C-alpha cells in the first residue's frame with residue numbers, strides 16, 4: 076500500500092480523499108491555490124503545498140506545478156478527484172512517466188472514453204445498446220442528411236470530444252441540418268479543440284441513469300448498481316438517488332451486466348461510471364463513460380456499504396477487489412442534494428462570499444460531505460459546490476422524509492444557497508411520485524414571466 080498520496084484537487088472532494096487516506100493510515104499531501112490558502116480542510120492534511128494563484132489554470136490545472144509538488148512531498152500516488160485534471164489522459168500519462176501512480180484509469184482508457192464516438196463503438200461491439208445514430212464521427216453534410224432521414228428527426232448533434240451536455244445541438248428538420256452541423260462543429264472546435272461531431276436520435280424526456288463500476292488490475296470487474304441523476308438544471312445535477320427507483324429488477328440487472336461488459340471491452344481499471352438514457356418503456360441506451368470518481372458517488376456508498384474512494388486507492392496500489400458481484404447488495408435508498416452557493420431566485424447566479432453562520436444537520440441516516448466552516452469565504456474562481464447533504468433510509472419515501480428534516484436543520488448564513496429549492500423539490504408531488512424527466516427542473520422551477528406560462 077502507498078505510504079503517502081497527493082490530492083490534486085480542492086474543496087469537498089479534497090477533504091473526502093483526505094478522510095479516506097486517514098482511514099487507510101496513508102499520509103496525505105494537499106495542494107492549494109492562493110485563493111484557498113485559508114481553507115480549513117487543509118489543516119486535516121499532513122502537509123499542504125501552494126501551487127499558484129487563484130485562477131484554476133494557474134493552480135489546479137497547472138500540471139508542472141502539481142508534479143513538482145508531488146516530487147517535493149515524495150508521494151507515491153496522485154488522486155485527481157473530479158473535474159480539473161481528473162479525465163485528462165496526458166496528465167495521467169505524465170503522472171505515470173514521472174513515477175507517480177495515477178489513482179484512476181490507465182491513460183489509454185481515459186483517452187478512449189474521452190472520445191464519445193469511440194466509447195459508443197466499444198459499447199456496440201460489447202453488445203451494449205446505444206442511441207441510434209452515426210457509427211463514428213460525421214464525415215460530411217450528405218452523410219448526416221442520409222442518416223438523419225433514416226433514423227428520423229429530431230436529431231441531436233454532439234461533440235465527439237464533449238460530454239456532460241457540453242457541445243450539443245438539437246436539429247428538428249432537414250432544412251436546418253447543414254447550419255446546425257456548422258454551428259456544432261464551430262462550438263466543438265472552440266470548446267474542445269476538436270471539431271468532430273456525431274449524430275444521435277433525440278430521445279424525448281429520457282431519464283438519466285448511471286451504473287457505478289469498479290475494476291481492479293487483475294481482470295476483476297464488478298458494478299455497484301445504479302443511480303438516478305435525472306434532476307438537473309443546465310447539465311448541473313441537483314439531486315441524485317440510489318437505486319434508480321423506476322427500474323425493474325430485471326432491467327437493473329441487465330444494465331449492470333451491460334456496464335461490466337463495456338468496462339471489460341474498454342480495458343477499464345479503477346472506478347468509473349457508464350451513463351445511460353432510459354425511455355418510458357425502460358429501454359436503456361448507453362451514451363458515455365465518466366472515467367473518474369463522481370460528485371454523486373456517496374449515494375452508491377450508502378446503499379452498498381462500499382467506500383468507493385478507498386477502493387480507488389486500493390485498486391491503484393494493485394490490490395484485488397475484496398468482494399465479488401454476488402456480494403454487492405442494495406440496502407435501502409439514498410438521496411443526495413447538492414448545496415451550491417447560487418441564488419435559485421436569481422437564475423442561479425453565483426453567490427460567493429463569507430459564511431457567517433452554519434448549522435450542520437445530523438441524526439440517524441444523515442451524512443454531510445463538505446469543506447465549509449463558519450468564517451470560510453467561498454472563492455469566486457471555482458464551481459459553486461458548498462457541500463452534499465446525503466441521507467439513507469429503508470425506503471425512498473422515508474429517505475425523502477429524512478432529507479426534508481435534514482434540509483430544515485441545515486442553515487448556511489451570509490451567502491445565497493440552493494437549500495430553499497431543495498426544500499421545495501422534496502415536497503413536490505411529481506418528485507414524490509417519481510414523475511420527473513431531464514427537462515423537469517427547467518420546466519417547473521425556472522421562473523418565467525406570467526404571460527409566457
Ligand code: MV4
Nearest residue numbers: 206231238239240275276277278283305307513
Ligand atoms: C441526449 C438527450 C436526448 N437524446 N441524447 C445531456 C448530458 C449528456 N451526458 C447527454 N445529454 C442528453 N443526451 C439523446 N440522444 C438528452 C440529454 C439531456 C439530458 C440528459 C441527462 C440529464 C439531463 C439532460 C438534460 C438535457 C438533455
